[in-house]
Amino acid sequence: MNAFGRLFRITIFGESHGESVGVNIDGCPAGLSLSVEDFLADIERRKGGTQKGTTPRKEDDLPIFKSGVFNGRTTGAPLTILFENKNTRSTDYEKQRAVPRPGHADFVAHEKFGGYEDFRGGGHFSGRLTVALVAAGVIAKKLLATVGAGVPVRASILEIGGETDLEKGLQKAIDAKDTIGGIVECRVEGLPIGLGEPFFDSVESVLSHAVFAIPAIRGIEFGTGFAAARMFGSQHNDAIEDVSGRTRTNHAGGVVGGISNGNELVFRIAVKPTSSTPKEQLTLNWETSEQEIFSVKGRHDLCIALRVPVVLEAVTALVLTDLLLLEQRIPRRIGVREIPR
Amino acid sequence: MNAFGRLFRITIFGESHGESVGVNIDGCPAGLSLSVEDFLADIERRKGGTQKGTTPRKEDDLPIFKSGVFNGRTTGAPLTILFENKNTRSTDYEKQRAVPRPGHADFVAHEKFGGYEDFRGGGHFSGRLTVALVAAGVIAKKLLATVGAGVPVRASILEIGGETDLEKGLQKAIDAKDTIGGIVECRVEGLPIGLGEPFFDSVESVLSHAVFAIPAIRGIEFGTGFAAARMFGSQHNDAIEDVSGRTRTNHAGGVVGGISNGNELVFRIAVKPTSSTPKEQLTLNWETSEQEIFSVKGRHDLCIALRVPVVLEAVTALVLTDLLLLEQRIPRRIGVREIPR
């Protein structure tokens, strides 16, 4: 479904080339200050900036508050934030109707929704919807900042095309006239012990659930991750050093038994190469029922991973906010407003 | 929470050294035949059999139906299945009370539940609860068998301690007097196109949610997985060959845009080395607030990964059953009973 979260519940909606994309947030505590400015930095980060490898499309995305904000603060009622779609050239897509793009959701969306799906530019499956995730993430991050000394969520790119020198990785793609994948890591400090709800809502369960909603993610690992499969138990176990739960090593990545253990939360995700590559490829033509050569003409990202860190931060912040509300570490009201008594 | 699934909803309960563990299933279609025999093979597989590396503990687990079965068939009312705990020597655990075992949930459970948790043998965090998952999985597999030509779910161990020769991997652990991890792969054939519910309930999202409820899992990857991060787009994209959606390659692992594409579903998980290693290790003593040497005396698995395949099959079957019900590919009644009209 298009909603996620138990207490801090978001619903995202919209299509790439429809009128708008947006998010509804139900369960946001009342009293959180909120302004358009709060969103600008993360929205800008999502565009991938002036880096090589991201498209030059200028979206000028500004959040439009349709409900839930009053006098610059959240009211406790559901928030609705819209982003209008501009500069959409649908005709580019209409002519591709008969040819599902390889690596994209065109084919499966068509089968699932009986041909009624908005197919323009991926429609509801488009990466465009991540702007709604980012907006919800901004609000979640502001809530996380109220917990203890703050709970900063920071994601960064570890490698592009197998290279930790990211320029080098992008150059690979440019040279090959192709697209390339990458690995992104997320780290969170300041989490209290005890988040995560056995048996099914382990920290890893709910994080991975949210993470795999981001388009193009192919894997996730916590702490030492896949490398743990090759370690001995005595190597992998993290020795607890004191009653605060601090461990010398952090192979567990901050989660034991599905519960946060007070150490830094660490996980990594694999981002596949952008499906829309300039290279020629084979795909099916529905009209002819034959395969045909296909290649993408327009502007497209060389490496979608460049845009992922801020989206990953967003979904991580959403999940942690929900777990902190469940554990009653975030209150239902942020302070109390001076009232006329 | 301890429940999972939207339409085929399971709740698991119990503790390692309590009276019982079990599962409640709400939403199971009526009319499915069910007998104790249906469960024996998978329950036996979970024990790890006579292989090196699993504990000799004989559990003789037989499912006890407490509700929801009548005349050998499911009734449409919730099923409750219990497994009694036998042969539990709690005293082994009581004396360890002050010493949270490294790599186990002892420490976090204690902090989360204020000291009231059943700490014996991991309590509710124990791998013992996976017998309840396996039981639910047996039922899900029987439902999957009713879809089309059947939807077989098969998991197997790919490597132990980095070795594809599993005996060799276990020998590593035996030689080192330590425990070891492994990698398990799951494959599912026969899935229809169109499973998965955008935006948040992608096939990967719901599968990974369920998978990370299994103790000791540290990572999951779909199709080409982490290796995709180092591929070019033109390499990674799977060319659609015909209108059935068949693709030449299967780098996507059967899921595109979060939706099943009719090809084989393929994913792998990383299993950490068993936390209970015979090696001496440092941990905290709560009474003294100092670190102390700790080592496990009793019987314990060398490699928990050996027990994982049948559990992985179970959670996979649960997730797919739920998605198939959502997509109305499994009916609410399996046939109609001859009625006295």
Place this chain on the structure above:
Amino acid sequence: MNAFGRLFRITIFGESHGESVGVNIDGCPAGLSLSVEDFLADIERRKGGTQKGTTPRKEDDLPIFKSGVFNGRTTGAPLTILFENKNTRSTDYEKQRAVPRPGHADFVAHEKFGGYEDFRGGGHFSGRLTVALVAAGVIAKKLLATVGAGVPVRASILEIGGETDLEKGLQKAIDAKDTIGGIVECRVEGLPIGLGEPFFDSVESVLSHAVFAIPAIRGIEFGTGFAAARMFGSQHNDAIEDVSGRTRTNHAGGVVGGISNGNELVFRIAVKPTSSTPKEQLTLNWETSEQEIFSVKGRHDLCIALRVPVVLEAVTALVLTDLLLLEQRIPRRIGVREIPR
């Protein structure tokens, strides 16, 4: 929470004097035709028309589709429909800030949300939000029309101020310079046998859950309702006449054991008199902490019950659509679009 439904899930948002109110619908089957015209009749009915007893405020409410509709049909992605608020004179309300209106949510909203609530005209608690319910109801009714020979939902006013002659009831209020309540009945034909999900999602449970979300409702009864408490069993039981399940009488109101029995669904609700009465009343003044005289000056409904039937139809249609999807009587796609193959 602000969402309702398991498979056909609506989220409503907005405030009386904010920018807009609206609804998001997740789980609407793809392929349903939808146009602005579909909504006009029910939106008009909600205004109470030209009858005495409703306010002359002209809202000119037109639904604005923000997502989920493409080429005049639903896409299977979430629908978002907005209604802009116009002609709102907030200043009327700002000066009343210190005086919670008797019978309204002003006091409790203030306590619950710590003073951050949008207090203008009831904010998120306003009857204004029922326009979003009505819009969702229009879509649900169109889905119900696809089931069998159609499932028409019809609500009507039974009495106003104790009078079945409604003009007479309204005149009572006019003469008393006060407001008045009423009773509304809802009837649904064409429901299949078997809707309702034991144990907690009986037809009555989910209907009453939705109905009590409508402001000003104080009671609900099914079939013979409260009068059943004074009947003998032999009087109340409905004799089944044939294998279609038809009963001679319908004291059960179409629901037995929480499950629809194929007869007409019948239930009634009590609507309290409009809280905003022109009569002088006592209430608290938060600034002085003393009671003071309060009376409503502006335009207000004499009898809110006049607006309720279309809202009651809407929530009833929402509930039944959800139950029919659960029972797989409504498919996930309405037909299949001619596709280019």
Place this chain on the structure above:
Amino acid sequence: MNAFGRLFRITIFGESHGESVGVNIDGCPAGLSLSVEDFLADIERRKGGTQKGTTPRKEDDLPIFKSGVFNGRTTGAPLTILFENKNTRSTDYEKQRAVPRPGHADFVAHEKFGGYEDFRGGGHFSGRLTVALVAAGVIAKKLLATVGAGVPVRASILEIGGETDLEKGLQKAIDAKDTIGGIVECRVEGLPIGLGEPFFDSVESVLSHAVFAIPAIRGIEFGTGFAAARMFGSQHNDAIEDVSGRTRTNHAGGVVGGISNGNELVFRIAVKPTSSTPKEQLTLNWETSEQEIFSVKGRHDLCIALRVPVVLEAVTALVLTDLLLLEQRIPRRIGVREIPR
């Protein structure tokens, strides 16, 4: 579905003449003391005691804890409580197989579950399952006792067969050799202001949802209820007297705008006459497809309403516990156990 509640979530299961009935509770705070004795009084009350009008069947119901209790306290893991079914004479029911009892769920259950339902004595639709509700209610009441000065929930019978003198009402039924209905009222003191979650989880919405899960309920009304439909607004509005929110009158029954207002919660429900009446009645015979005369021979309640108060208290306590957890008025741990530090 068979589960209810967002944070304090219960799942009930079992059949009247199956092996057992029971309840699973997920989300119960850790550290609550719990013993078999806690349950005895309410279980006894459910039997209707030695009053006329209840069946002499001695059930000797004792709760059996299968999970979630350790050293006499809840652990934070899910609780499972079983009640074994004894003294069940299934043969009484088997011979009635072809004849759905009038007023019972026999007919609809058969249609819904395709003939696979456990039809003996109503199976999963039986009032027998209310013992599981009562057990969950005992735990909820213990949690309510920890809030402020306590939140006592008290239900009582207002009338039987239209008589406030209950003996007189029962005598009516005895004289008529028939069964009779009644009205039950529930009152709760000590609730804080602010419970209830707009827009759909109003206090009335969640209470009525739970209440209509109790078999035989036909109506519910809050505060003045249906009588409000005949009142003027100036009569119905409750004047707020002071900043604590106390009102002079309580026509609202403690709920305004769906939110608790700090006054006593008051609501009433209508209980239909017991369906199993000794009177002869017409019903269908499935084998012959003809109507035939039917009458109940065995022991049955004259007036099921006599057993309802404790069940009504239970579901009310469950709902309020959930709302108090949502509002963070009940903590996730009841105290902290002395731990070995």
